[in-house]
Amino acid sequence: MKGLLVGRAAELARLARVLESAADGTAEVALVGGDAGIGKTRLVTELVAEARSRGFNVLVGQCAELGDTLPYLPLADALRGAEPAVRDAAAAHPLLGQLLPGVESAPPAGLTQQRLFGSLLGLLAEVQPVVFVIEDLHWADRSTRDLLVFLSRMVQTERVCVVGTYRTDDLHRRHPLRPVLAELKRLPSVTHLELGPLDSGEMSDYVTTMGDLDAQELGVIIARAGGNPFYAEELFAAVAEGDSLPDGLASLLMSRVEVLSEPGQRVLRAAAVAGRRVEDQLLREVSELPLADFEEAVREIVSRGLLRVDGYGYAFRHALLQEAVYTDLLPGERTRLHADFARLLTSPAELAHHHLAGHDLAGALAASAEAGRVAERLGAPAEAHSHYDRALSLWDRVPGAAELAGESRAALAFRSAVMAADSGDNHRAVQQLRALPLTSEVSERLAYYLTELDDQDAALAAAEHAVEAAADQATLARALATYARTITWTARHTDAQDLARRAIETARAAGARDAEVGALLILAIHAEHEGDIARALSLAQTATTEDTGDLAMNLRARFHHGRLLYEQGLLAEAAEVADEGIQLAVETGLNWSTYGTDLRFLRFLIHYVAGEWDQAEAMAAGFGARVGTRPEAVLSSFALFVEVARGLPAVEARLNWLRPFWSDLLVAYMSRGVAAEHALWQGEPAIALEHVEAALATCEPGDPGILRLATIALWALADLGQVEGADDLLARVRFAVETGPVGQRGQMGPEGQAWALRAEAEWHRVHGRLDVDLWRRVVAAFDYGFVYEAARARWRLAEALLAAGDRPGAQSEWEQARETAGKLRAAPLDNALSDFGRRARFTGGQGDGSLTAREIEVLRLVAEGLTNREIAERLFIAQKTVSVHVSNILGKLEVSTRTQAAAAARTRALL
Structure with missing residues (x-):
């Protein structure tokens, strides 16, 4: 070895x-x-x-x-x-x-x-x-x-x-x-x-362990193997057996196969159709060889290193070999072997695979439908949807399809649509439902998914039909609950509570727990907007504790409960509910469903607001920048919060991938709003305004989302020295505070109140006024737990205090803001504070001279005892760059050794 x-x-x-x-x-x-x-x-x-x-x-x-x-x-x-x-x-x-x-x-x-x-x-x-x-x-x-x-x-x-x-x-x-x-x-x-890949020296050492070769043969193998040990092994085997070197890898691999006896090749071809591994008994039956001949053939194959004994059967020594043998099969030979495996297997998924490859469409349809049901029971909605769609694609080509599938085409398509939605593809779910006869059940699901896609008019029509067509109490309860949800954010919102109460009464009579919980959540939303937060939280908690039998509804309840807690500033409680919901989503395969996605971005926001940015950045990395679906784009939009605030290089690439999704209201609202902040940090307020105007266009009058966007726009106007448009932005903010969406406004949560105050303060800044008292109120408003925004407000408060002549007060606020920026590694804010500190001629501060966020990050690792090389590996930067940072740190802290720097860092609370 x-x-x-x-x-x-x-x-x-x-x-x-x-x-x-x-x-x-x-x-x-x-x-x-x-x-x-x-x-x-x-x-x-x-x-x-x-x-x-x-x-x-x-x-x-x-x-x-x-x-x-x-x-x-x-x-x-x-x-x-x-x-x-x-x-x-x-x-x-x-x-x-x-x-x-x-x-x-x-x-x-x-x-x-x-x-x-x-x-x-x-x-x-x-x-x-x-x-x-x-x-x-x-x-x-x-x-x-x-x-x-x-x-x-x-x-x-x-x-x-x-x-x-x-x-x-x-x-x-x-x-x-x-x-x-x-x-x-x-x-x-x-x-x-x-x-x-191994380098040429390592390849030389590796190849020579296999046996003796002359210098020319060794050179050819090393040159052609490209640092790949497996390729080198195959090339060596070909040389050792006296064969000429094949032109391509497939030829190389097949040259090893072709030296087998006919029974050996027959067995290996059958094994290739089975896949990477195959059980002994199954391979023997498909090979159709007498037992003695089969065992001799397998012994030959194993002795040549093409298959290895693996548990109850055999495995190809390398996947490339299996692929090469499979590709080399004749079309008829491949079809026959797949049919032979299908005849002997019992797993629905494997059966579907072999039936389809063997052109047994009837068998593939029946097995696919059953495989879908198995995957659905296992909590694997994406796989279930794939199986159901395969069965549906074969439906018109197979006589007696309904009998083979065990249910009607409409029933199977309905299952497929629900599984598509559960795996995060609401567009596909809607497409499939619209192709079905519009029963109450179909219309209810259609209204539900269209609401999530913000197609309000179509959702309303489907919801009305669902109520009208309901044939029993349970179906009516679900239709009423969805109808109430559909009109909650329309001009007819006052009717929603009556519908929700009727849905609860009907659901309890019919035992439809999912409909009851859906209606309870509607009542919670209305209580929230009426200002009765205690009742809203009570209703949401009741909905969360109910086991509806509908996993998607269970997730919806947890999201709304967590969201209510978050919006009241109860971050620890919100985190607990969100974590529970995320765990449920992952365990049941619903992590890409609407509320599986929503729970993840809620948890991200809690990390972000609470100043747990390492956890937030880890979640952001997991969201992925290269998005291809709407749920992926939503999560990626939220990831921008911490990446922009930390000035990470991933921002531009993420924005490029998100641009095609800017037609989606939520993606545009989130990503363009944060892109505006990114532009401001880059010194491009005009570009920031373009982003904000586009994002504001997605908001209805009174939408609370206007508060953050308008504040960013006012910041941009102040940086531009432009007054025009400021009054309109402030008017939109005040309308959102006083009136709310579609005329609903109850008690606004602490974050909303803080953004509204900051908008007022930014409006004064646009007009050249730095209002100390107002900025103090902004700091206090964000200090409920929003760590980053409190620090940004302290930055502006420091500017106002300095302008008012209170230099000690200004430096105190500046020091607190810098301390937070350093802990968060919020590089853009830290740079802005450093620039302000230099212009204000502040000294000391955190006791760090003017350490940048990166220098503080390096200092932390120095204090842990890491070498420059280890710090470079940890931060993914060059070792020479680390050396420059360390030299700067020593100079700014006025110390001469790394040990002294670490001690100074601890004494001055930099860590």
Whole structure:
């Protein structure tokens, strides 16, 4: 094994540290990426061997190239291949037992991610210490990706090490694994390794461990392998067997296959159709060889290193080999083999895959419909929608489709639409519903989703029809609740409460808990806008504690409860509710549904407002900048808050990706408003005004969102020295405060009150007046817990105090603002404060001279004892740049050593 690790000693050492940490009781996750054939599996194999030697139980699961069709395949694979003691422990958990051999593969009704993940946590705790390896995450189904995120966040003090491998060359721009990796890499418990190609010296060492070669042969292999160990192995094997070097990798791989006997090639072709792995009995039956001949063929294949023995079957030594053999099959041969596998398999997802590849459309339709129902029960809506859509796409080509699917086309399409919405694609849900006969149920869902898409007129028409067409009490209750929701933000809002009360009465009589909770939330919103906050919170809390049986409704209740708490400045309570909702969304596969998304941006805002910016930045990185859907764009818009406030380089790229989504009201409102702040920090107030005017165009008169936007616009006018337009902006602010949306305004929360005050203060600044008392009120208003905005208000208060002649008061406010900016690493604000301090000729301040936010960041790491090289790695900057920062810090603090700088930092409360 030693030769296989040439050039990977550093990576293995890092993985060994991860393993050691897990052994000591701190759960760890390692992600190993690299191109196909670069050595990921070899590296992990060494880690597994080390783990076994330390007494770890080992679980190894393999993802398959089946797309989002077979939830939890690597988990099932790992359990099936585990040691007997681990399998026995898994069998004691009924939900995990379903994944073991000999048990019916379809899970029982009611199985959700929450219960399955809980069972897995229990198992890991029982068999610890344990290493759980998930290979080829680039092929992972959505539920497996959710499982990886869940384990990364939930295992903490257990002696558990989770290792995942993935191909970087398979991660195209829209690959679903990308945002997952971005999210996980930000977690402190996650170690990320990306294996690059070996250099020529390492390749030379590696190739020579395989056997003797002359200098010319060695040179050719190194030149053609491109630093890829697998390519080098294949090239070496071709040379060792006396073959000429193939022109391409496919030819290279197939040259190894073609030396097999005819039975051996027959078995290998069948294995390629099965996928990366195949069970022994299944392969034997499809190969249709006598037992003795089959075993001899397999022995030949294994001896040549093309397949390896793996648990109950065999696995291709490398995925590229399986792909090459599969591609080389004749069309008829491929079809026949897929049909043979379909005849023998029982998993609906696998059946659908093989039936479709084998052109058995009837079988594919039936299996796809059943696979969709299985995925739906597992809490995997994206996979369920994909299966249902596949069945629907085959419907008109298959006689007797309804009998094969087990339900009508309309019923299946309705299921598919709901699953599309649950996975975050409301547009697709609406498209599918509009193609169906407009029953009350269809119209109710249509109204519900259209409301979320802000298509008010169409939503209202659908909601009215849903009420008119209702055939029973439960259906009527849901229709009434949705109707009330649809008109809440229209001129007919006064009718909504009566409709909601009627919906509650009808729902209670019919036992429709989801409709009851939906109506309770409408009443909570109206109580909020009538100023009865206590009643609004009580109604929302009641809605949250109800188990509706509708997961999407449960999330909606948690979002509105958390939002109400947030808007009243109760940040800790709001965070608790939001965290509970996010956990529920992740565990049930609804994290991209409307309220799964909303809960995540609410949690981000709580971090942002509370000054927990490292957590906010970690969430922002997980949101992903390269957006392709509306939910992704919404989250990405919120990520701009902390990135703009910290002056991060990711801002421009994120804005470029968001521009195509500026037709969406929420995305435009959020992203263009923050883009205006970015322009102001860049000294471009005219561009800031353009953004604000576009964002204001998305707001109805009285919309509370006007407060922040108008304030930013007034800031821009003040920087431009332009008075025109200021009075209109202030009038819009006052109308929003006094009247509210569609004439509804109750008690405004602390953040709204603070923004309204700041708008007044900025209006005075536009007119050349720095009102000390007003800016004091702004500081006090934001000081309910909005850390950043309180600091920005102190900046303006310091300017006003200095202009009024109160120099000590101005410096005091300036010092407090600088301290906050340093702690938050709010570089633009810190730079503005530094500039103001220089012009005001302030001295001392925090006791840091004029340290920039970056210098404070470097100083913190110096105080931790890190070297310049380690600081450079941590901050992703050049070591020479760190050296310059350290020199500046020593000069500004008037000290001569790093130790003295650290001591000064602690004495002066810089850390």
